[in-house]
Amino acid sequence: MAAPCSSMMYAKYGAAAFTAVNASIISKAVAAPTASVGTSFQGLTQQQAMTLTTNLGAFLVVAYGGPNTYQGKSMLAAHQGLNITEAQYDYFVSNVVVPALSENGVPTADIMNCFAPPVTEKKAGSVKCDTVQSGPRPSGCP
Secondary structure (H helix, E strand, O other): OOOOHHHHHHHHHHHHHHHHHHHHHHHHHHHOOHHHHOOOOOOOOHHHHHHHHHHHHHHHHHHOOOOOOOOOOOHHHHHOOOOOOHHHHHHHHHHHHHHHHHHOOOOHHHHHHHHHHHHHOOOOOOHHHHHOOOOOOOOOOO
């Protein structure tokens, strides 16, 4: 069985691209309206912003086939108490992550077929199910 293309994205795009996309995600998330993404990215201290940048970058690298240097909390623990709703999560993916990828040269086919599945699937232990902790559970999440 062939490996899903998501596991090959790091090899295809490289460390520099992941660093650029990570910086774009952080910038867009901080600028996003709190009504759409919640308050998770607002009022961060410099240390909190550095920790977020480091952890998100390392998470993205390992999630897409790069070396595992992620030392942050589990997705469930990292998002505990942030009260993220499914609508906020979906906004974040659609209006922060997708544009960050696109603006950094990732073609739509790779975004939809390779980058999207790991963050949109709904099953036990998935990023979406572990991140959405407020309001109704996304269908398919335990």
